[in-house]
Amino acid sequence: MENFLTINENIESEITVKKSKFICNLIKIETQEEAEEQIKKIKKKYYDARHNCVAYRVQENDTIVEKASDDGEPSGTAGGPMLNILQKNNLCNVLVVVTRYFGGILLGTGGLVRAYSDSMQNALELTEKVEKCTGIEFEAELEYNNLETFKYYCRKNNINIVNIQYENTIICKIQLEENTKSKLINDFETKNINLTNLRFLSKKIINKCKVK
16 A cells, blocks of 8 residues: 555534534544544544534555545535545545534535635644554664664664663564565574564554654
C-alpha cells in the first residue's frame, strides 16, 4: 500500500452557521469495527442532536474501507463531501463525525455541503498530521557497550527505536520502512553492526521514518 497521512491525536471543534451548531470529532481508528464503536459513542453523547453525519477511511488487510452517512440530511450533502476531503488529503485511519444541532434556519443543499465541509476543515487545521507507511518491526538484542553505536546506526539509517528493555542484555524494538529491511539484515549477517540476535516481529503500518 502507498504511504498515507493520518491524524496524530483526536480532536473536537465547533462552528456555528446561521444558528446551527456543527460539532466535528476527528478520531484515530485502526479497524472498521473500532470506527463503528466510536460512532455509537458519539451518537450516545449527542443523543439529542438532529444529525450525526459520518465519514471514515481505514486500512484493513491492504485494502482501504470507506464509509459515508448523511444521517437524515439530504443525500450527498454531508457524509459524501466529508469523505471526499479525506480522499483528497490522502487521509486514512481517520473517522469524522459531524454533529448538527439545528438552529431553525434551512441552509439549502449547497449551504449544507459548505457547512459540513467547513466544520471538518476547521478541525483538520487544528490537528497535526503524520505520514504512515508499510513497515517492519524487529527485535534487536545487543550488549550494553554497543547501545550508543547502535543508536547512531539507527539514526543514520532511518530506523526508529520504539522501545528499549534493559535486562541481562539490551533488547530494542525497532521499526523501519519495508524497503530498507534488506540492508539491516545484511549488516547483521555480515557483522557490520554488533548485534547478538535480530528477530522479525511483524509487518505493520508505522510512522514514516525520518532522519533526526
